[in-house]
Amino acid sequence: MDTCHIFAAGYDVRTPAAYAATMAEFDKVIGLKYLMALHVNDSKAPLNSNRDLHARIGTGYIGLVGFWNIVNDVRLHGLPMVLETPIDTVVDGKKVEDKGIWAREIKLLEKLVGMDVESEDFKKMYEDLQEEGIGEREKIGDQVERRKVKNAKTKAPKVKKETQHENKATVKDENEDSDGE
Numbered sequence: 001m002d003t004c005h006i007f008a009a010g011y012d013v014r015t016p017a018a019y020a021a022t023m024a025e026f027d028k029v030i031g032l033k034y035l036m037a038l039h040v041n042d043s044k045a046p047l048n049s050n051r052d053l054h055a056r057i058g059t060g061y062i063g064l065v066g067f068w069n070i071v072n073d074v075r076l077h078g079l080p081m082v083l084e085t086p087i088d089t090v091v092d093g094k095k096v097e098d099k100g101i102w103a104r105e106i107k108l109l110e111k112l113v114g115m116d117v118e119s120e121d122f123k124k125m126y127e128d129l130q131e132e133g134i135g136e137r138e139k140i141g142d143q144v145e146r147r148k149v150k151n152a153k154t155k156a157p158k159v160k161k162e163t164q165h166e167n168k169a170t171v172k173d174e175n176e177d178s179d180g181e
């Protein structure tokens with residue numbers, strides 16, 4: 001299970017209740033016993049966007065509470081968790097990979113185990129990471145919104161054509177008049 005993929009597909013994990021519902025559905029449809037590993041990634045794209053864009057833990061639309069839900073789920077303890085978060089960074093104008101990011105994310109995920117989400121420490125971490133990712137979230141969020149609008153526009157004429165076929169020539173003129181949007 002990839003946390004970014006399920007989120008992009010519309011399965012929410014951001015609150016304890018949403019996480020519980022998603023896992024209950026997974027158990028019903030697939031079966032928790034078949035869950036062998038997790039790909040642990042935040043998402044640069046919003047819930048149900050159908051965009052697979054990994055973000056660093058806590059910086060994306062899932063946010064730190066979602067990962068808190070996962071690492072505190074005892075049913076998942078012992079399963080391998082794989083980070084596939086981006087580690088590209090710029091040093092002196094050059095693009096380099098900073099594997100230290102993964103080391104820090106592993107420490108962060110370990111720290112979340114047993115942590116109080118209401119504590120000041122957690123809230124500060126949550127806010128700082130959301131701040132770090134705000135640029136990417138807004139950029140991708142805008143793209144997703146624009147695509148939704150575009151898709152809505154391109155889908156509309158297809159519906160009209162189907163109506164034309166069904167109703168044959170009688171309403172043809174009427175439909176052609178309204179096609180020019």
Ligand SMILES: [Zn+2]
Binds near residue numbers: 002
């Ligand atoms: Zn992916």
